[in-house]
Amino acid sequence: MNKIIERQDLATSLKKFVVEAPMIARRAQPGQFVMLRVHEQGERIPLTIADFDRERGTITLVAQEVGRTTRLLGRLNEGDYILDLLGPLGEPTAHPEGKNAVCIGGGVGIAPVYPEAKELHQKGYNVTSIIGARTSELLFFEEEMAAVSNELFVATDDGSKGHHGFVTDILQKLIDEGRPIDFVIAVGPIPMMKAVADLTRKYGIKTIVSLNSMMVDGTGMCGGCRVTVGGEVKFTCVDGPSFDAHLLDFDEQMRRLCMYREQEKMSEVDE
Amino acid sequence: MARIRPTKHPMPAQPPEERIKNFDEVTHGYSEDVAVQEALRCLQCKNPRCVEGCPVGIDIPGFILKIREKDFQGAIDILKDKNSLPAICGRVCPQEDQCEKLCIVGIKNEPVAIGRLERFAADWEARHSKAEVKPVEATGPKVAVVGSGPAGLTAAGELIKKGYRVTIFEAFHQPGGVLMYGIPEFRLPKAIVEREIEYLKKLGVDIQLNVVVGRTITLEELLTKEGYEAVFVGTGAGLPYFLNIPGENLNGVYSANEFLTRTNLMRAYQFPKWHTPIHIGKRVAVVGAGNVAMDAARTALRLGAEEVTIVYRRSEAEMPARKEEIEHAREEGVRFKLLTNPVEILGNEKGWVTGLRCIKMELGEPDASGRRRPVPIPGSEFEFPVDVVVVAVGQGPNPLIPRTTPGLETSKWGTIVADETGATSIPGVFAGGDVVTGAATVIKAMGAGKIAAEAIDKYIKSKQKEEK
Ligand SMILES: Cc1cc2nc3c(=O)[nH]c(=O)nc-3n(C[C@H](O)[C@H](O)[C@H](O)COP(=O)(O)OP(=O)(O)OC[C@H]3O[C@@H](n4cnc5c(N)ncnc54)[C@H](O)[C@@H]3O)c2cc1C
Ligand SMILES: Cc1cc2nc3c(=O)[nH]c(=O)nc-3n(C[C@H](O)[C@H](O)[C@H](O)COP(=O)(O)OP(=O)(O)OC[C@H]3O[C@@H](n4cnc5c(N)ncnc54)[C@H](O)[C@@H]3O)c2cc1C
Ligand code: SF4
Ligand code: SF4
Ligand code: FES
Numbered sequence: 001m002n003k004i005i006e007r008q009d010l011a012t013s014l015k016k017f018v019v020e021a022p023m024i025a026r027r028a029q030p031g032q033f034v035m036l037r038v039h040e041q042g043e044r045i046p047l048t049i050a051d052f053d054r055e056r057g058t059i060t061l062v063a064q065e066v067g068r069t070t071r072l073l074g075r076l077n078e079g080d081y082i083l084d085l086l087g088p089l090g091e092p093t094a095h096p097e098g099k100n101a102v103c104i105g106g107g108v109g110i111a112p113v114y115p116e117a118k119e120l121h122q123k124g125y126n127v128t129s130i131i132g133a134r135t136s137e138l139l140f141f142e143e144e145m146a147a148v149s150n151e152l153f154v155a156t157d158d159g160s161k162g163h164h165g166f167v168t169d170i171l172q173k174l175i176d177e178g179r180p181i182d183f184v185i186a187v188g189p190i191p192m193m194k195a196v197a198d199l200t201r202k203y204g205i206k207t208i209v210s211l212n213s214m215m216v217d218g219t220g221m222c223g224g225c226r227v228t229v230g231g232e233v234k235f236t237c238v239d240g241p242s243f244d245a246h247l248l249d250f251d252e253q254m255r256r257l258c259m260y261r262e263q264e265k266m267s268e269v270d271e
Numbered sequence: 272m273a274r275i276r277p278t279k280h281p282m283p284a285q286p287p288e289e290r291i292k293n294f295d296e297v298t299h300g301y302s303e304d305v306a307v308q309e310a311l312r313c314l315q316c317k318n319p320r321c322v323e324g325c326p327v328g329i330d331i332p333g334f335i336l337k338i339r340e341k342d343f344q345g346a347i348d349i350l351k352d353k354n355s356l357p358a359i360c361g362r363v364c365p366q367e368d369q370c371e372k373l374c375i376v377g378i379k380n381e382p383v384a385i386g387r388l389e390r391f392a393a394d395w396e397a398r399h400s401k402a403e404v405k406p407v408e409a410t411g412p413k414v415a416v417v418g419s420g421p422a423g424l425t426a427a428g429e430l431i432k433k434g435y436r437v438t439i440f441e442a443f444h445q446p447g448g449v450l451m452y453g454i455p456e457f458r459l460p461k462a463i464v465e466r467e468i469e470y471l472k473k474l475g476v477d478i479q480l481n482v483v484v485g486r487t488i489t490l491e492e493l494l495t496k497e498g499y500e501a502v503f504v505g506t507g508a509g510l511p512y513f514l515n516i517p518g519e520n521l522n523g524v525y526s527a528n529e530f531l532t533r534t535n536l537m538r539a540y541q542f543p544k545w546h547t548p549i550h551i552g553k554r555v556a557v558v559g560a561g562n563v564a565m566d567a568a569r570t571a572l573r574l575g576a577e578e579v580t581i582v583y584r585r586s587e588a589e590m591p592a593r594k595e596e597i598e599h600a601r602e603e604g605v606r607f608k609l610l611t612n613p614v615e616i617l618g619n620e621k622g623w624v625t626g627l628r629c630i631k632m633e634l635g636e637p638d639a640s641g642r643r644r645p646v647p648i649p650g651s652e653f654e655f656p657v658d659v660v661v662v663a664v665g666q667g668p669n670p671l672i673p674r675t676t677p678g679l680e681t682s683k684w685g686t687i688v689a690d691e692t693g694a695t696s697i698p699g700v701f702a703g704g705d706v707v708t709g710a711a712t713v714i715k716a717m718g719a720g721k722i723a724a725e726a727i728d729k730y731i732k733s734k735q736k737e738e739k
């Protein structure tokens with residue numbers, strides 16, 4: 001049982017929680033995640049550790065309400081407890097060579113990319129960040145990202161803030177301007193990560209993405225989170241969740257994420 | 272003496288056509304009368320060979336005699352002297368390869384139903400015993416146990432009885448290991464496992480759930496910062512193997528671990544009341560023929576699959592599952608395609624499984640295991656339609672702890688190297704159960720936990736002497 005000590009609505013259906021978890025905070029590193037359960041009969045779901053404070057013994061989670069478990073989580077308030085919380089899981093992100101990094105976060109993917117940018121910034125990298133969302137209402141962590149980036153760009157699909165269009169448009173512009181880019185870290189919906197990968201592949205820019213595979217245990221014992229990377233089968237929860245975007249089979253991941261569509265609809269009706 | 276009854280007293284059970292519609296236990300267990308009758312089949316050998324077949328050396332004629340005398344408490348006391356989990360072992364031990372295999376009665380007739388009698392005594396105790404469990408005055412040094420399967424539970428029980436302060440660290444949100452997430456309710460009711468865990472808690476064992484050793488905390492930290500004098504590693508063999516054939520990542524392909532964990536631990540059979548979903552096909556193929564495969568096949572039937580087929584590359588004689596489970600599976604209508612090996616899983620454009628492509632096999636020369644090796648028959652490939660495939664071809668140890676523990680020696684199969692007492696290459700670190708042997712049995716894991724507890728006791732005592 002872990003206590004929620006802070007809760008904030010970042011946008012409709014987008015909640016931030018600061019949770020007491022000293023054991024997890026002590027060892028957490030960017031790229032890692034937790035598995036949690038919020039109901040006695042509940043599912044186990046993965047969420048990225050969006051931030052951690054080793055001294056206070058807390059971790060930050062950002063959850064987008066897309067289905068039953070994330071909605072149940074969204075109903076919890078300050079002072080409530082998360083029933084089960086396990087972590088930190090997954091391998092910390094390994095950074096490719098070079099000092100010029102571009103961090104891209106799309107939608108709820110801004111949360112997982114934030115600790116990456118923060119760490120790179122602390123280590124003295126030159127960090128350019130691009131964050132995007134469907135509309136300005138859904139943007140979050142703008143100030144936080146700005147504080148850990150040498151430069152921050154914003155894009156919205158509807159043009160309500162920043163560039164009117166996709167994060168990849170901005171990345172393309174940066175490349176066209178001849179800015180030095182050694183590697184890209186991109187987290188967001190699969191179509192966004194795939195688009196980034198397709199773009200950087202052309203220019204031979206190393207790209208790391210973080211996958212949001214369906215998981216059961218998060219410790220390597222079910223194989224439900226498997227993905228194909230460079231023709232080899234990997235488990236997202238123990239080998240990832242960060243992988244080389246140019247070796248990933250995005251289409252397979254996309255298909256696997258749809259596996260329980262029918263049941264998810266039933267789950268909604270049930271509530 | 273009257274002539275001995277040639278066959279075991281039959282086990283009362285739910286009829287197959289009913290039981291495939293529920294997850295309740297298949298067999299009901301002997302009544303007192305039947306148990307006494309069955310106990311009379313035992314010859315009370317002076318040199319009981321059955322005991323040699325039991326990995327923990329239970330005094331088998333001893334407990335059977337007590338049943339015969341209707342001293343059921345006496346029977347359970349004898350059982351518990353060597354086996355702390357008789358209700359579980361009586362149900363899931365592969366008796367036909369162990370105690371019952373060597374029973375003298377079995378030479379001419381069916382052996383004595385040792386397992387069923389063991390289960391009877393344990394169930395009798397659960398129903399009748401009113402003895403209060405008293406907490407142990409544990410004031411000794413701290414010992415950590417990693418993993419709460421049969422190996423870890425047994426080690427913890429033995430250690431606290433010796434006065435050590437014991438903490439179990441378990442990755443899942445529920446203790447019990449394979450007993451909870453793997454073996455289905457209809458074969459091993461979860462209430463039985465929960466009872467054993469409650470017992471340990473009452474003794475004073477501290478169980479810390481949601482801790483993955485290697486991630487949340489390392490083995491080294493337990494021994495240094497956290498002040499544990501010794502650690503027992505009983506993390507099992509939970510890493511699922513796949514076939515490495517095309518189509519294995521299609522939607523509808525599960526490892527047996529995932530299929531069973533979703534169903535047992537996460538109760539997907541009660542979806543949507545319980546929130547974890549599972550995809551139930553009409554036609555299910557299960558690859559493999561061990562206990563895990565039988566459990567998956569019978570689970571699929573209960574989830575509502577219309578046709579379930581076991582696909583196995585060797586023949587009937589080599590199937591590693593317990594005989595009783597194979598019989599139960601047959602009665603329930605599971606089909607068997609033997610001497611058949613899958614070569615590809617077929618799918619549609621949306622990424623869902625549509626069929627299995629197999630090749631027929633024949634048995635060739637014996638291999639290293641002494642079993643005749645299956646070899647493919649050229650040109651014998653065929654396909655059949657399925658919409659779910661469950662891969663149950665074995666498991667290995669999870670590499671997390673070895674990877675994060677410098678100096679911990681492992682074999683080329685990824686198992687932790689330990690001597691016969693459970694001692695590993697790191698002083699103070701002991702290991703036992705599936706993580707050392709590879710996937711084996713509940714009773715062997717239990718036995719290893721017990722032996723390691725002895726060794727840990729010796730290790731700590733000799734260390735204390737040195738320090739004096
Ligand atoms: C390593 C990792 C880190 C993650 N980090 C975050 C995070 O920081 N914040 C966050 O909001 N989400 C994150 N996710 C995704 C999150 O786990 C899912 O959104 C969640 O499991 C949905 O559960 P649910 O019961 O609410 O919805 P469900 O009822 O299970 O699903 C509802 C809808 O969401 C889709 N969905 C289901 N599972 C996933 C998934 N794993 N990824 C994407 N879509 C899914 C379904 O297709 C469906 O349309 C992460 C996933 C992984 C693997
Ligand atoms: C489906 C199935 C059916 C079976 N049927 C039979 C049968 O009929 N008869 C029989 O005798 N045997 C059977 N077996 C085998 C038997 O269950 C195992 O041999 C036995 O459970 C091994 O016990 P163990 O204590 O070594 O490990 P496990 O039971 O595997 O327990 C290990 C525990 O450690 C935890 N763990 C792992 N890594 C970590 C970590 N890093 N940190 C913290 N915790 C961790 C796991 O979550 C798990 O709870 C079956 C196995 C399966 C899977
Ligand atoms: S523990 Fe297993 S092997 Fe030993 S007597 Fe009981 S059933 Fe037989
Ligand atoms: S070998 Fe058989 S008959 Fe003899 S003591 Fe053992 S169970 Fe009884
Ligand atoms: S979630 Fe089960 S192996 Fe990754």
